[in-house]
Amino acid sequence: MNHQKILGLSAQDRKVIIIKKLTIMTLFYNACTDLCFNIF
Secondary structure: OOHHHHHHHHHHHHHHHHHHHHHHHHHHHHHHHHHHHHHO
């Protein structure tokens, strides 16, 4: 395993993780707002 390969993969992984976190946060936020509107 080359160090460059590991760094390249980790950089891509970070981007993917950030995108996934944003997507999950957006879905979670939308679900919470929907619940709040349904309750009140």
